[in-house]
Amino acid sequence: xxxxxxxxxxxxxxxxxxxxxxxxxxxxxxxxxxxxxxxxxxxxxxxxxxxxxxxxxxxxxxxxxxxxxxxxxxxxxxxxxxxxxxxxxxxxxxxxxxxxxxxxxxxxxxxxxxxxxxxxxxxxxxxxxxxxxxxxxxxxxxxxxxxxxxxxxxxxxxxxxxxxxxxxxxxxxxxxxxxxxxxxxxxxxxxxxxxxxxxxxxxxxxxxxxxxxxxxxxxxxxxxxxxxxxxxxxxxxxxxxxxxxxxxxxxxxxxxxxxxxxxxxxxxxxxxxxxxxxxxxxxxxxxxxxxxxxxxxxxxxxxxxxxxxxxxxx
Numbered sequence: 001x002x003x004x005x006x007x008x009x010x011x012x013x014x015x016x017x018x019x020x021x022x023x024x025x026x027x028x029x030x031x032x033x034x035x036x037x038x039x040x041x042x043x044x045x046x047x048x049x050x051x052x053x054x055x056x057x058x059x060x061x062x063x064x065x066x067x068x069x070x071x072x073x074x075x076x077x078x079x080x081x082x083x084x085x086x087x088x089x090x091x092x093x094x095x096x097x098x099x100x101x102x103x104x105x106x107x108x109x110x111x112x113x114x115x116x117x118x119x120x121x122x123x124x125x126x127x128x129x130x131x132x133x134x135x136x137x138x139x140x141x142x143x144x145x146x147x148x149x150x151x152x153x154x155x156x157x158x159x160x161x162x163x164x165x166x167x168x169x170x171x172x173x174x175x176x177x178x179x180x181x182x183x184x185x186x187x188x189x190x191x192x193x194x195x196x197x198x199x200x201x202x203x204x205x206x207x208x209x210x211x212x213x214x215x216x217x218x219x220x221x222x223x224x225x226x227x228x229x230x231x232x233x234x235x236x237x238x239x240x241x242x243x244x245x246x247x248x249x250x251x252x253x254x255x256x257x258x259x260x261x262x263x264x265x266x267x268x269x270x271x272x273x274x275x276x277x278x279x280x281x282x283x284x285x286x287x288x289x290x291x292x293x294x295x296x297x298x299x300x301x302x303x304x305x306x307x308x309x310x311x312x313x314x
Contacts, residue, residue: 006080241279
């Protein structure tokens with residue numbers, strides 16, 4: 001099958017595009033290689049994706065003509081987004097890269113007769129401060145990120161409801177693992193411990209509870225939709241782990257694995273941050289047969305090893 005993956009040079013998108021290519025699919029990855037974080041890291045991810053047999057197209061979804069790149073596509077996995085909860089990123093940037101980009105991709109996708117499923121990748125941030133509920137619970141986002149990702153999701157589902165467009169949405173929960181963005185918790189924590197540099201910890205965040213999900217378990221959720229798109233179309237699914245630990249417990253786990261304490265640098269509270277996430281995956285289990293298997297210790301051991309290898313390589 002021909003499968004298009006947007007955001008293919010990013011953390012999650014690169015893993016998915018690489019996996020699909022190794023499984024023998026014709027994979028086209030789209031990314032604009034923006035500078036939200038070091039583009040050199042995205043170039044490294046893209047090189048791995050290309051080595052697996054995928055084709056990378058450098059396109060901006062909010063501006064580019066997408067007709068040719070989407071021709072004869074069977075599946076679209078839309079991961080490209082303006083990520084994170086950032087006080088320095090403007091609302092206009094979130095609007096452009098999350099909502100306008102999704103709208104333009106949808107318009108182009110509607111003209112693809114072969115399309116079996118448009119899989120929108122959403123986020124637990126749409127639930128707001130406490131992301132513990134089922135998919136039919138009203139969303140209450142508390143950040144520009146959550147608001148614009150919810151709007152993008154509803155664009156996809158509105159097309160499905162009104163026009164029969166083959167769309168669905170997966171809300172993913174606190175993903176970590178190799179290639180995780182450098183601004184994310186565990187990559188930053190591990191690298192700061194290994195280099196002996198201060199780790200910035202937002203006030204109160206050590207008590208925040210998260211259902212951190214290893215990247216391999218997210219891939220399993222994506223694969224479940226690929227196998228059975230008819231069961232997913234028109235639906236929203238939570239994809240993540242239903243086990244939760246506090247950020248403080250996660251820090252202690254990493255410290256134990258490395259054998260060295262983090263140098264904590266206290267930072268002011270971050271507005272819009274979530275207090276608790278725990279993926280309610282009852283629907284994904286029942287409908288898709290989804291089941292995460294990676295324990296937090298197993299996932300962090302792999303993540304620590306990757307960070308150590310990358311640090312030595314640099």
